[in-house]
Amino acid sequence: MGPHLQFDHVTKRFGEVQVVETPFDLAIARHEFVVFLGPSGCGKTTLMRMVGGLDLPTTGEIRLDGAPVGKPDHRRGMVFQSYSSFPWLTVAQNVAFGLRYRSDLTEQEKAVRAERYLDLVGLYEFSDHYPNQVSGGMRQRIAIARTLAAGSDVLLMDEPFGALDALRREQLQTELRRIQRRDAKTIVFVTHDVEEALFLADRVVVFSKRPTRIVAEIDVKSRLGEERTLEMRDGEDFFALRREAIGTVRAAAGGEL
Amino acid sequence: MAVEGRAIDGPAAGAPAAPDAGSRRPSAAPWLFRLRAPLPRYVGPAFAVGTSFAILGLWEFTARLGLTTPMFFPAPSAIFLAMVRMFAEQHLLWHAWISTLRVWEAFLLAAVMAVPIGMLMSGYRAVGAALEPAVDFIRYLPVPALVPLSIIWFGVGEETKIFLLWLGTFFQLVLLVADDMRRVPQEYVEIAYTVGANQGQVLKDVAFRAMLPGLVDNLRITLGWCWTYLIIAEIVAADSGLGFVIWAARRYMKTPEVMAGVVLIGFIGLATDQLLRLIHRRAFRYLA
Ligand SMILES: Nc1ncnc2c1ncn2[C@@H]1O[C@H](COP(=O)(O)OP(=O)(O)O)[C@@H](O)[C@H]1O
Numbered sequence: 035m036g037p038h039l040q041f042d043h044v045t046k047r048f049g050e051v052q053v054v055e056t057p058f059d060l061a062i063a064r065h066e067f068v069v070f071l072g073p074s075g076c077g078k079t080t081l082m083r084m085v086g087g088l089d090l091p092t093t094g095e096i097r098l099d100g101a102p103v104g105k106p107d108h109r110r111g112m113v114f115q116s117y118s119s120f121p122w123l124t125v126a127q128n129v130a131f132g133l134r135y136r137s138d139l140t141e142q143e144k145a146v147r148a149e150r151y152l153d154l155v156g157l158y159e160f161s162d163h164y165p166n167q168v169s170g171g172m173r174q175r176i177a178i179a180r181t182l183a184a185g186s187d188v189l190l191m192d193e194p195f196g197a198l199d200a201l202r203r204e205q206l207q208t209e210l211r212r213i214q215r216r217d218a219k220t221i222v223f224v225t226h227d228v229e230e231a232l233f234l235a236d237r238v239v240v241f242s243k244r245p246t247r248i249v250a251e252i253d254v255k256s257r258l259g260e261e262r263t264l265e266m267r268d269g270e271d272f273f274a275l276r277r278e279a280i281g282t283v284r285a286a287a288g289g290e291l
Numbered sequence: 292m293a294v295e296g297r298a299i300d301g302p303a304a305g306a307p308a309a310p311d312a313g314s315r316r317p318s319a320a321p322w323l324f325r326l327r328a329p330l331p332r333y334v335g336p337a338f339a340v341g342t343s344f345a346i347l348g349l350w351e352f353t354a355r356l357g358l359t360t361p362m363f364f365p366a367p368s369a370i371f372l373a374m375v376r377m378f379a380e381q382h383l384l385w386h387a388w389i390s391t392l393r394v395w396e397a398f399l400l401a402a403v404m405a406v407p408i409g410m411l412m413s414g415y416r417a418v419g420a421a422l423e424p425a426v427d428f429i430r431y432l433p434v435p436a437l438v439p440l441s442i443i444w445f446g447v448g449e450e451t452k453i454f455l456l457w458l459g460t461f462f463q464l465v466l467l468v469a470d471d472m473r474r475v476p477q478e479y480v481e482i483a484y485t486v487g488a489n490q491g492q493v494l495k496d497v498a499f500r501a502m503l504p505g506l507v508d509n510l511r512i513t514l515g516w517c518w519t520y521l522i523i524a525e526i527v528a529a530d531s532g533l534g535f536v537i538w539a540a541r542r543y544m545k546t547p548e549v550m551a552g553v554v555l556i557g558f559i560g561l562a563t564d565q566l567l568r569l570i571h572r573r574a575f576r577y578l579a
């Protein structure tokens with residue numbers, strides 16, 4: 035089976051600004067959790083938006099299941115750092131929004147499905163709240179549940195936990211990893227937090243500052259296995275890996291992280 | 292996981308009532324002179340009503356003392372009596388109704404046109420580029436300057452009034468709507484695209500909904516301007532409406548009647564504004 039998602043010689047220019055200069059190649063396997071780690075401004079968001087179909091590569095191609103990605107659709111769900119849910123819809127309506135434009139499902143099927151994912155992310159009892167009435171962590175869960183309900187098998191997450199406090203981040207990271215294993219999702223996740231990257235990823239891709247290239251890949255899966263628990267975070271293995279990774283990232287950033 | 296802090300301001304509904312800010316130190320009223328401090332319930336309205344009556348009282352007192360000439364600056368009581376008489380003898384209610392109707396007719400016409408056009412102008416660069424110069428040009432034309440032209444085109448009937456009001460509001464509103472639309476976070480639009488919405492659905496289900504609170508506010512403000520243009524239109528070319536009443540009373544130097552007309556417009560404006568604010572609060576509870 036070929037890769038689920040493939041970047042093939044991708045470059046991107048916005049007018050005069052050459053954001054991704056060196057042709058970018060990367061293959062992401064089905065059900066793989068890949069984290070993009072790199073200095074800000076190096077083009078992580080741009081690469082992710084191109085996967086989502088929200089921007090077009092200037093040259094090269096991004097393929098999903100072997101076929102070039104086209105316009106955005108429900109197979110690739112986005113979770114943004116802010117404005118990730120609609121304030122005028124209740125929590126339940128926000129999750130159901132993921133299914134709103136699906137004509138292949140009956141209203142009944144949509145309701146059942148939305149409810150299931152609402153439950154999965156632990157928001158069932160907050161169904162009738164508005165996003166402004168729940169915490170920032172819950173707002174990000176809404177967004178995750180919405181993309182899962184939509185049936186996306188690729189989740190694109192751009193620093194989704196960036197605005198949360200440390201405890202809530204840990205909790206959401208653990209949950210996200212659990213959901214990814216359970217529902218077998220392919221996830222591309224952007225962060226600039228080394229610990230978050232290592233805890234979540236099967237593989238961490240470390241970017242240099244511009245001109246952007248991949249300076250290192252950390253195979254976290256072979257070091258830590260697939261199961262991630264809170265206890266692991268305090269373990270020797272995680273600690274050692276973290277120290278190594280920080281060294282790599284520092285070198286990559288050239289003292290600018 | 293529990294609901295953590297609803298927001299910064301105030302306890303959540305159903306939470307045990309926190310002691311009033313003032314009740315701990317009853318000697319002082321710390322909320323009164325602390326920068327941006329919230330007021331306890333009923334204190335705000337009390338101040339509003341109190342001050343209004345104080346101003347009225349002072350005015351009445353000054354007039355009664357003979358410090359003003361009744362001919363130019365009659366007492367509130369004289370204005371009130373004039374208004375009562377006008378309701379009874381001069382069909383004031385009917386004139387007010389006619390004016391209100393004209394305002395709403397023109398306003399709704401302007402709004403119904405401005406909302407889609409404004410959204411398209413900021414949604415599609417080409418539409419914006421095409422229309423912006425014309426809109427901006429007309430927006431700066433003072434409405435009174437167009438009265439003669441309007442009379443040449445439409446005569447002195449209803450059409451002229453509606454046209455002038457529409458002219459005064461539509462072009463302002465279009466730009467306000469375009470601004471509201473511009474402020475809709477790009478994330479909202481992109482979320483909709485990634486769950487399979489098409490452009491029309493994005494405009495209708497997301498952009499319009501996201502900008503609605505701002506839109507209602509802008510409509511409320513524009514409605515106020517409508518009254519300004521209405522009076523101009525009614526003074527120039529009308530035999531009904533509050534502008535006509537005021538202008539007719541002026542001819543005989545019936546200052547209390549002139550002021551009664553003005554005050555009535557103020558009341559209608561105040562009532563409409565409060566009503567629209569109430570609707571805003573009710574409809575957009577989720578903003579709280
Ligand atoms: N639409 C755009 N037009 C022009 N420049 C852009 C645009 N989007 C991103 N850029 C530029 O591309 C660079 C990379 O941005 P981004 O992908 O957001 O980086 P990262 O997510 O890694 O911080 C930045 O310098 C940014 O200013």
Ligand SMILES: [Mg+2]
Pocket residue numbers: 078079080192
């Ligand atoms: Mg970014």
